[in-house]
Amino acid sequence: MPDEKNSGENLRPLASIDRTIHEPARLMILACLYVVESADFLFLMRRTGLTRGNLSSHLSKLEAAGYIEIRKEFVDKIPRTLLRLNRKGRKAFDEYRRKMRHALDELPE
Amino acid sequence: MEKSIDLKEIERKAYLAYHQDGVWDLFIGGGFFIAGIGMFFDFAYILAAVGVALVPLVSLVKKAVTVPRLGYVKFGPERQAKEKRNRYAYMVLLWIVMFAGMFLFAVYSFESSYFDWLRGLGAIPFGFVVVLLTTAGAFLYGIKRLYAYAVLFAVVFLAGHFSDLRLYYFFIIPGAIILISGLILLMRFIRMYPKGENQYAG
Numbered sequence: 657m658p659d660e661k662n663s664g665e666n667l668r669p670l671a672s673i674d675r676t677i678h679e680p681a682r683l684m685i686l687a688c689l690y691v692v693e694s695a696d697f698l699f700l701m702r703r704t705g706l707t708r709g710n711l712s713s714h715l716s717k718l719e720a721a722g723y724i725e726i727r728k729e730f731v732d733k734i735p736r737t738l739l740r741l742n743r744k745g746r747k748a749f750d751e752y753r754r755k756m757r758h759a760l761d762e763l764p765e
Numbered sequence: 766m767e768k769s770i771d772l773k774e775i776e777r778k779a780y781l782a783y784h785q786d787g788v789w790d791l792f793i794g795g796g797f798f799i800a801g802i803g804m805f806f807d808f809a810y811i812l813a814a815v816g817v818a819l820v821p822l823v824s825l826v827k828k829a830v831t832v833p834r835l836g837y838v839k840f841g842p843e844r845q846a847k848e849k850r851n852r853y854a855y856m857v858l859l860w861i862v863m864f865a866g867m868f869l870f871a872v873y874s875f876e877s878s879y880f881d882w883l884r885g886l887g888a889i890p891f892g893f894v895v896v897l898l899t900t901a902g903a904f905l906y907g908i909k910r911l912y913a914y915a916v917l918f919a920v921v922f923l924a925g926h927f928s929d930l931r932l933y934y935f936f937i938i939p940g941a942i943i944l945i946s947g948l949i950l951l952m953r954f955i956r957m958y959p960k961g962e963n964q965y966a967g
Contacts, residue, residue, distance in 0.1 A: 683770075687770050687772060687775055688775060688779070690772060691772050691773075691775050691776035691779065691840075691841060692776070692779065692838050692839060692840050692841055692844075693839040693840060693841050693842070694838070694839045695836065695837065695838040695839070696836045696837040696838070697836070698835070698836030698837070699779075699835065699836025699837060699838045700836070701836070702782070702835055702836055702958060703775075703779060703782075731837075736837065738837075753770065
């Protein structure tokens with residue numbers, strides 16, 4: 657069955673999708689960080705709509721994967737957690753988008 | 766399923782979120798309203814000068830109201846360059862408007878009949894300048910409600926001119942409307958974004 661074989665080939669790139677990024681909440685976080693130079697925890701919470709605990713947990717995973725940098729600082733004696741997507745994270749996110757676009761474009765309508 | 770993530774739209778929405786606080790509306794509306802009141806009591810120039818002096822307050826208010834509620838973000842180099850370009854473009858426009866204003870002031874001061882047609886337009890040239898600046902702000906910064914304010918100014922200045930409305934109403938009416946709009950936006954913003962903790966629990 658050539659069609660089935662073809663479809664299998666089309667879907668193959670999906671198997672190598674980065675699962676750390678593919679999770680919807682983390683995908684939102686990365687998309688937000690991708691378009692800015694840096695943002696703080698509150699900004700990400702507002703933009704993604706995630707709860708504090710949920711966001712914290714996803715940020716830990718992204719940090720563990722080496723995709724983001726987390727810096728804590730004080731501004732006017734108020735603690736601020738600054739987040740930045742590093743080069744590895746940007747590259748991984750670009751790669752993820754490329755693979756997803758490729759796989760989805762190849763699928764029949 | 767969406768094939769691609771619209772990063773430009775994400776960035777644009779993040780940027781525009783900072784302009785949903787109504788702070789600029791309060792300053793613009795308040796400025797016009799106070800100028801109108803000042804005209805009524807015949808001390809508009811002093812109030813206008815005070816209004817201009819208060820402009821730096823906008824960033825302080827934003828720092829006190831907007832950032833603690835919405836969070837801090839540093840936009841990428843592309844957005845920063847665009848902001849810089851917009852600021853320069855607006856400055857150039859302000860200079861042009863200032864020279865045009867000086868020209869108009871001179872025209873209104875001279876007794877020459879050569880400019881009678883211009884004097885006959887009353888406050889319309891001033892209204893045109895306000896509409897131009899508001900539209901430019903809407904276009905450059907992507908804040909769509911400024912287009913509505915531009916239409917409001919155009920309607921008030923045109924209707925006011927043809928209905929012989931007193932000059933201070935040209936300022937008080939749109940000023941009050943923009944002021945109310947700013948207050949509604951600010952209240953909505955404060956309700957939508959209560960002051961949150963900026964702590965990472967990780």
